[in-house]
Amino acid sequence: MNPRPASPAPADSTPFDDLGVAVSSHEPLAHHTWLGLGGAAAWFCEPVDTDALGRVVKRCTERGIPLRVIGGGSNVLVPDAGFDGMVVRLSAPAFCRIDVARPAIVAGSGAKLVHVVSAAVQAGLSGLEGLVDVPGTVGGALVGNAGSHGGDIGERVAAVTVMEADGSTSVRDRSTLAFEARWSNLDDCLILSCRLELDEEDPAILTKRMQKQWIVGRSTQPSGTRSVAMMFKDPLGTTAETLITQAGAKELRAGDAAIEAQHANYVVAGPQCSSDDVRMLVETVRSRVREKLGVDLTPLIEVW
Ligand SMILES: Cc1cc2nc3c(=O)[nH]c(=O)nc-3n(C[C@H](O)[C@H](O)[C@H](O)COP(=O)(O)OP(=O)(O)OC[C@H]3O[C@@H](n4cnc5c(N)ncnc54)[C@H](O)[C@@H]3O)c2cc1C
Incomplete structure (x- = not known):
């Protein structure tokens, strides 16, 4: 008699199903970032307490699954392709x-x-x-x-x-x-x-x-919109805003990403903006400041 083939895992199963933690698949991270941009996380969860979080973290380590924490999402740029791993948000009252x-x-x-x-x-x-x-x-x-x-x-x-x-x-x-x-x-x-x-x-x-x-x-910062992000750290003795203005980079654009009119160290994402547009604009502004002023600005926003 032929052995019975092992039943395939259900299509919507995740590596976390036995942990007693609600894990969603293909979670759009644009919902969790200040810029409102970025693709989906392969898996996403908001554990209720430290024990539940510990089980998720341990499982990620055991299986080599990349793990990231997202806070308010005000300093991360999630690529349009998303994040191929687990994203955890510590929003439960316990945290x-x-x-x-x-x-x-x-x-x-x-x-x-x-x-x-x-x-x-x-x-x-x-x-x-x-x-x-x-x-x-x-x-x-x-x-x-x-x-x-x-x-x-x-x-x-x-x-x-x-x-x-x-x-x-x-x-x-x-x-x-x-x-x-x-x-x-x-x-x-x-x-x-x-x-x-x-x-x-x-x-x-x-x-x-x-x-x-x-x-x-x-x-000193844009108000009334969440579709903004701070681009660079301030170098010693001056501000990134001053250098961007001096380098004549305020008018630069990339796709639907532009420099905020009043606050040159902020990028504003327009309605058609992609994450790649923002990344490109940050790189272009950095090159312009380097070429014109010889200063290499350090990006503040973290690209995942
Ligand atoms: C309009 C605007 C104004 C800003 N003004 C300032 C300012 O004045 N000064 C300033 O310093 N910054 C400023 N920022 C940048 C940003 O707000 C700060 O860096 C902020 O502290 C990021 O917090 P967050 O919770 O949004 O972090 P996120 O953007 O969610 O995450 C940032 C990093 O922290 C990690 N992280 C978050 N939570 C945890 C955790 N619990 N454990 C481990 N890792 C974690 C993430 O994985 C990521 O690597 C500004 C940003 C904007 C959009």
């Missing part, structure tokens, strides 16, 4: 907690940065109000050491709880962390939460300072 532990705040990596800043100000804890105009999540802010006129988030980080590739968790304390301008050494792990050391201050004074920062921020 978005904000707890005041005077004079610190403990924040989940999925929490919006602006919510953490507001919570700190309301509690009379200062040190984060300069970050009120930075879009995105705590996780994204820690990876890129987000900063504004009032300083960088890294200055306030006392400890970060992370998940390693085998799904285990650990705490990295200040002595093992490195933060530089728009960079940190937290690029080898999943960030779960952090402890930010703050200073006691009068909430009324802090509220005024935060409002002032918000107004300043509004004047």
Whole structure:
């Protein structure tokens, strides 16, 4: 008798079906990025807690499946071809907690940065109000050491709880962390939460300072649209915006991607814009600044 052939896996099965985690296939990442661009992730999930996340992370490691975390999607450019791996979004309440532990705040990596800043100000804890105009999540802010006129988030980080590739968790304390301008050494792990050391201050004074920062921020970045992204890091001693303007690159376009009229370090995606258009524009602006001014700008936006 011939052995019975093994039944093929159902067409919609995924490598994660036995993990008790809801995983979707072909998730359009354009729904999760600030620019509203990019193709689909092969698999996508929003685990409910650390255990569920750990099972997904471990499975990805065991099977060699590329894994990425998406926060607010304000600093990533997903190619039109999408991402051939698992994308995780830490949007469940378990990852978005904000707890005041005077004079610190403990924040989940999925929490919006602006919510953490507001919570700190309301509690009379200062040190984060300069970050009120930075879009995105705590996780994204820690990876890129987000900063504004009032300083960088890294200055306030006392400890970060992370998940390693085998799904285990650990705490990295200040002595093992490195933060530089728009960079940190937290690029080898999943960030779960952090402890930010703050200073006691009068909430009324802090509220005024935060409002002032918000107004300043509004004047230095485009508002009213989500279809924008910041292109380059500011070099030492000047701004990318100044160099782009001096190089006469403000009028450059690529397909339906253009430079924002008032804020030259931002790309605006038009209705027909593709991810390739944005990538091309960033490269063209970078070449123009290099040719005209001899300065090599470092891209801020991360291409997946
Ligand atoms: C209008 C506008 C204004 C901006 N202004 C500023 C500014 O003033 N200052 C500034 O510094 N930046 C600014 N940015 C850039 C961007 O907002 C910041 O880099 C922000 O911190 C990114 O956070 P995010 O959650 O959107 O990260 P994402 O874009 O989702 O991700 C960025 C990176 O972080 C990783 N990541 C996210 N969460 C986690 C996690 N939990 N664990 C591990 N990795 C993770 C992602 O995989 C990716 O590599 C601006 C962007 C826009 C569009």
